[in-house]
Amino acid sequence: MAETETSFEELPDAPPRRRLRLSWSGKLGVVVVAFWMVIVVIGPSISPYHEADILDEALFIVPGSDNPYPETDYQPPSAVAWLGTDYLGRDTLSRTLFGARTTIGISLASTLLAYLVGVTLGIAAAVGRPVLDSSLSRLNDAILSIPSIMLALIIIAAIGSTIPILIVLTGLIYASTVFRIARSLGLDVKVSDFVEAAKVRGEGLWWIITREILPNVAMPMATDFGLRFVYVILFISSLSFLGLGVQPPQSDWGSMVRESLSGLPYGSIAPLVPAMAIATLTIAINLIVDDVSAHSGGRLARRMI
Amino acid sequence: MPPLLEVDRLVIDARTESGATTPIVKDVSFGIDRGEVVALIGESGSGKTTIALSALGYTKPGLEFTSGEVRLEGRDVITMPPGEIRDLRGQRVAYLAQSAAATFNPALTIGEQVTESPLLHGQMNREEAERRAEELYRALELPDPDRLGRRYPHQVSGGQLQRLMAAMALCGKPDLLILDEPTTALDVTTQIEVLKAFKAVIRQEGAAALYVTHDLSVVAQIADRIVVLYAGDVLEHGNADQVINRPSHEYTRRLMAAVRPPPAAGQGDDALEEHLRDHPALAVRDVSAGYGRLMDGSVAVTVLRDVTISVQRGHTMGIIGESGCGKSTLARVMSGLLPASEGAILLDGQQLQPDLRRRDRDQLRRVQFVFQMADVALNPRQRFGGILGRPLGFYFGWRGRERRQRVAELLEMVELPTEFADRYPEELSGGQKQRVNLARALAASPEVLLCDEVISALDTIVGANVIELLKRLRQRSGVSFVFISHDLSTVASFADEIVVLYAGRVVEQGPTDRVLSPPYHPYTRLLIASVPELRIGWLEETMESRVAQAGIDRVVRMTEIGCSFFDRCPLAIEGVCNRETPPVRHLSGGHAIECHRSEAEFIEGIQAA
Numbered sequence: 001m002a003e004t005e006t007s008f009e010e011l012p013d014a015p016p017r018r019r020l021r022l023s024w025s026g027k028l029g030v031v032v033v034a035f036w037m038v039i040v041v042i043g044p045s046i047s048p049y050h051e052a053d054i055l056d057e058a059l060f061i062v063p064g065s066d067n068p069y070p071e072t073d074y075q076p077p078s079a080v081a082w083l084g085t086d087y088l089g090r091d092t093l094s095r096t097l098f099g100a101r102t103t104i105g106i107s108l109a110s111t112l113l114a115y116l117v118g119v120t121l122g123i124a125a126a127v128g129r130p131v132l133d134s135s136l137s138r139l140n141d142a143i144l145s146i147p148s149i150m151l152a153l154i155i156i157a158a159i160g161s162t163i164p165i166l167i168v169l170t171g172l173i174y175a176s177t178v179f180r181i182a183r184s185l186g187l188d189v190k191v192s193d194f195v196e197a198a199k200v201r202g203e204g205l206w207w208i209i210t211r212e213i214l215p216n217v218a219m220p221m222a223t224d225f226g227l228r229f230v231y232v233i234l235f236i237s238s239l240s241f242l243g244l245g246v247q248p249p250q251s252d253w254g255s256m257v258r259e260s261l262s263g264l265p266y267g268s269i270a271p272l273v274p275a276m277a278i279a280t281l282t283i284a285i286n287l288i289v290d291d292v293s294a295h296s297g298g299r300l301a302r303r304m305i
Numbered sequence: 306m307p308p309l310l311e312v313d314r315l316v317i318d319a320r321t322e323s324g325a326t327t328p329i330v331k332d333v334s335f336g337i338d339r340g341e342v343v344a345l346i347g348e349s350g351s352g353k354t355t356i357a358l359s360a361l362g363y364t365k366p367g368l369e370f371t372s373g374e375v376r377l378e379g380r381d382v383i384t385m386p387p388g389e390i391r392d393l394r395g396q397r398v399a400y401l402a403q404s405a406a407a408t409f410n411p412a413l414t415i416g417e418q419v420t421e422s423p424l425l426h427g428q429m430n431r432e433e434a435e436r437r438a439e440e441l442y443r444a445l446e447l448p449d450p451d452r453l454g455r456r457y458p459h460q461v462s463g464g465q466l467q468r469l470m471a472a473m474a475l476c477g478k479p480d481l482l483i484l485d486e487p488t489t490a491l492d493v494t495t496q497i498e499v500l501k502a503f504k505a506v507i508r509q510e511g512a513a514a515l516y517v518t519h520d521l522s523v524v525a526q527i528a529d530r531i532v533v534l535y536a537g538d539v540l541e542h543g544n545a546d547q548v549i550n551r552p553s554h555e556y557t558r559r560l561m562a563a564v565r566p567p568p569a570a571g572q573g574d575d576a577l578e579e580h581l582r583d584h585p586a587l588a589v590r591d592v593s594a595g596y597g598r599l600m601d602g603s604v605a606v607t608v609l610r611d612v613t614i615s616v617q618r619g620h621t622m623g624i625i626g627e628s629g630c631g632k633s634t635l636a637r638v639m640s641g642l643l644p645a646s647e648g649a650i651l652l653d654g655q656q657l658q659p660d661l662r663r664r665d666r667d668q669l670r671r672v673q674f675v676f677q678m679a680d681v682a683l684n685p686r687q688r689f690g691g692i693l694g695r696p697l698g699f700y701f702g703w704r705g706r707e708r709r710q711r712v713a714e715l716l717e718m719v720e721l722p723t724e725f726a727d728r729y730p731e732e733l734s735g736g737q738k739q740r741v742n743l744a745r746a747l748a749a750s751p752e753v754l755l756c757d758e759v760i761s762a763l764d765t766i767v768g769a770n771v772i773e774l775l776k777r778l779r780q781r782s783g784v785s786f787v788f789i790s791h792d793l794s795t796v797a798s799f800a801d802e803i804v805v806l807y808a809g810r811v812v813e814q815g816p817t818d819r820v821l822s823p824p825y826h827p828y829t830r831l832l833i834a835s836v837p838e839l840r841i842g843w844l845e846e847t848m849e850s851r852v853a854q855a856g857i858d859r860v861v862r863m864t865e866i867g868c869s870f871f872d873r874c875p876l877a878i879e880g881v882c883n884r885e886t887p888p889v890r891h892l893s894g895g896h897a898i899e900c901h902r903s904e905a906e907f908i909e910g911i912q913a914a
Contacts, residue, residue: 200673215686
């Protein structure tokens with residue numbers, strides 16, 4: 001028998017990990033989120049009126065009608081106000097466009113702050129001494145045990161509501177949930193052999209945190225960032241809905257819903273437009289998060305509750 | 306009469322992200338008759354598990370059946386409707402996974418889990434199922450069969466749990482049993498106990514079995530027919546005797562060659578005398594260590610007791626013992642990951658701090674640790690260039706071009722292409738990752754390399770290649786190795802000296818030649834006898850021996866007084882061995898045995914057994 005020149009190469013263990021691929025729903029999510037991000041940037045410059053403008057009665061005079069003082073509030077969509085007007089007769093479209101910047105801006109700033117605080121402390125608790133871990137964790141449990149909206153209500157009632165206060169307050173409240181996730185992810189990675197290998201090499205804490213642990217928790221944390229951002233949008237909107245968030249005449253989606261709520265019985269779409277804006281943005285983010293989470297092997301999903 | 310299971314021109318493809326398909330199983334055909342054990346053998350990635358799972362009408366996510374049929378009694382299981390598939394699984398075809406520990410639910414009793422399948426499928430009522438389970442416990446030679454069902458998984462040993470998994474699979478009287486590497490993760494002594502029980506119960510039940518493994522020696526003990534797979538292709542297919550004794554394919558011959566010979570005297574490589582100096586490279590003196598540090602500095606659970614060994618420069622010290630004997634703990638103590646509670650560790654005659662955080666950078670550099678599983682020991686988010694470059698920068702301050710050049714040299718040293726510097730760990734095979742893992746330790750130019758079970762997770766051929774590489778590196782560098790393994794034949798082929806650990810104590814140590822030739826400690830003898838040989842009928846012969854009967858199917862237990870090996874020892878002396886700590890007997894040539902028996906009695910005992 002002729003000896004064949006076959007070489008038996010070592011077979012790879014597993015096919016290489018797939019690159020992140022979005023499903024059609026994920027792609028839809030990206031389109032919607034991108035749309036709102038564009039609105040954040042150009043919204044105020046393309047909006048037909050200013051957010052605080054109360055539209056002039058003259059605009060609503062129907063040609064040929066003899067009524068010189070037409071109603072301006074809760075008007076249905078028309079050529080004058082494409083998405084109708086709210087309870088004061090302000091243009092809903094303009095307010096939604098302006099409100100995108102306020103709502104998304106505040107939420108993003110709060111989430112970033114929550115991440116800065118939560119991840120720093122969470123990883124510190126994971127790799128630090130047991131004393132540090134238990135004291136930070138117990139303090140965090142205490143904060144988590146207070147209903148967040150109550151906590152926010154009390155503090156805002158005490159010190160008032162400005163945008164910086166809103167951002168810092170929301171950021172700190174949400175830092176506690178970020179802390180929990182960062183800590184548990186950190187603990188997971190901390191016991192892996194490659195961290196042990198770095199320790200045997202004599203690496204310091206800084207290297208272990210920034211080079212060994214953080215890159216390995218980045219993907220699940222990014223997924224969580226999306227979800228957290230959604231919660232913050234809803235939280236800020238709820239605060240505004242209760243009248244403790246963004247103060248008039250500045251527009252923000254949550255307060256817009258509240259202001260025009262009384263229009264619902266009259267069939268006005270004024271409260272529906274900002275509600276739809278909140279819904280589309282948060283659902284779209286969720287669609288993206290679903291895909292990212294499935295890609296990272298559901299590692300986050302196991303930890304969420 | 307057609308065979309029970311017929312795999313007919315089966316093709317299974319993997320679908321990639323771009324929609325293209327890669328074949329995983331390519332046109333495979335074979336059959337299993339009733340009462341027959343067929344082995345699927347091949348390395349990881351050969352498609353053996355994929356084929357085995359197809360008998361359940363199942364593929365892993367991302368794979369799809371492309372063509373061909375898998376017929377159970379003439380019915381194709383691939384196209385079966387879901388309802389029938391449900392009845393098929395567990396009832397007619399049962400699956401035994403590799404890890405029993407992962408299969409059992411720790412919150413339910415053993416009995417509930419063993420009887421679950423027949424109850425679920427409505428085959429038996431509870432009483433019948435429990436009677437059936439008890440019958441199986443007896444057949445599998447499990448202790449205390451009438452009460453075993455009420456215990457929880459953590460209350461039995463690993464080997465017993467592995468056998469209980471067979472009881473779970475067999476309880477519903479399946480026609481076909483699929484065993485997926487059921488003994489791969491076990492110690493040699495446990496493996497032989499499990500193999501024996503599996504073989505007996507399969508014979509007794511008359512069930513057909515599909516046995517998936519990469520280990521030819523195991524296959525030789527249990528299979529009637531063997532199918533050799535490589536990359537989804539059947540290379541050879543025949544009855545066990547023919548494949549093992551007269552292999553026709555080159556690949557099968559290569560698999561056979563990679564099986565390490567059973568340990569025997571005269572295997573150790575000659576030590577390189579040129580590197581010898583006054584001090585041993587690394588010495589451990591009277592070290593005790595354990596887990597759970599108490600207030601007074603002692604430990605709650607002692608794992609190592611009074612261990613004294615010294616590793617000569619350029620020599621390789623093999624450390625063997627079953628799991629739970631303290632092998633890995635010893636390596637962790639040497640590296641400083643686990644500070645010793647007592648005793649001293651000396652590097653080239655200079656005492657080291659027990660805790661690695663107090664050792665200086667140069668001391669850390671000189672002792673390097675190679676972790677067992679390259680999969681988890683390499684940061685998945687770093688390229689190999691970074692993984693290998695870091696120790697160079699950290700210990701020697703090398704940067705830029707100089708460092709890149711050295712990384713390339715290291716990759717060459719472990720016989721990998723230099724382009725791998727730009728790759729991530731997940732892109733490589735297990736053996737290649739293990740090589741990088743090794744290169745990272747070598748990057749520090751260490752004096753002592755601690756290798757913790759570095760080839761245990763690798764397939765036979767891949768592992769043999771890594772051993773060859775280690776031998777070449779040792780020749781060139783003069784590094785001292787501490788080589789830990791539960792696989793005696795690997796250690797025998799590589800180490801100059803052997804230390805046998807049992808329950809945290811050194812029971813025997815000396816040059817490989819001496820340790821592997823009589824007289825030996827009864828425990829060493831048990832270990833040697835348990836290494837499977839590539840020979841049909843070996844299992845039965847071994848089980849006949851007194852050593853195996855006394856020592857197999859027992860757990861490692863540490864005793865406060867006397868010799869811990871007492872209850873497994875064929876030479877134990879009641880009233881002495883269980884009362885007094887055994888003395889150390891120094892034999893000729895640096896060979897030491899810790900035992901109450903004298904040299905003459907060892908030899909006598911061996912002849913009797």
